[in-house]
Amino acid sequence: MKKQVFYFYEALGFDGAEQLKVFNLYFPSGYDFFEMDEETKEDFISENPAVNRALLHALFAGEKMRQYKRPILLSAKHSESFGRFAQEEMGQLRQEELRVALLNTQLEIIGFETIFVGTLTEVSCSPREIFQRAFLANAYAIIIAHNHPSGTVYPSEQDAFFTKKLLKVGQDLNLPLLDSFIVTKDNYWSMAEEDKEL
Known part of the structure; x- marks a missing residue:
């Protein structure tokens, strides 16, 4: 997943490696969006408000899509x-x-x-x-x-x-x-x- 985070920043014109270092400070060993506390989330967003907020929304949407399964008839x-x-x-x-x-x-x-x-x-x-x-x-x-x-x-x-x-x-x-x-x-x-x- 960290590779996707790197490419997300690169696609927006940021230095992917530098932004990934910041990301790793807040989420050093992975995380669960449903257990993330508000303080950590807000601190991370404040590092780069519009972009980091968009990243969290994208990762959250990706997690929801991964969990989705078609119903069995x-x-x-x-x-x-x-x-x-x-x-x-x-x-x-x-x-x-x-x-x-x-x-x-x-x-x-x-x-x-x-x-x-x-x-x-x-x-x-x-x-x-x-x-x-x-x-x-x-x-x-x-x-x-x-x-x-x-x-x-x-x-x-x-x-x-x-x-x-x-x-x-x-x-x-x-x-x-x-x-x-x-x-x-x-x-x-x-x-x-x-x-x-x-």
């Missing part, structure tokens, strides 16, 4: 639990919608996001938006789900073609598609449960 280790979850979320929708579940390395769902909304009978989309969203979320793997307002739970030829395309792109990008779901208000279909790649 559910475990996707069992297709049935995800199928029922997707069915509850999407089964009653009147238009077709495609959503992507973003998974961490423990196969926990850290996001379930709508990628496309279509018509009553179809949704058209490209793999680019799906994988772009997965990379932005630093996902380990994905699951896709879309609904069939018609009530038919089985995949169409278009569904099969699109899923095969996603499987291939996922393999190439080392970001695998683990399953593909179709949901209706009464049921769900899972590629993994059917034990085939469509």
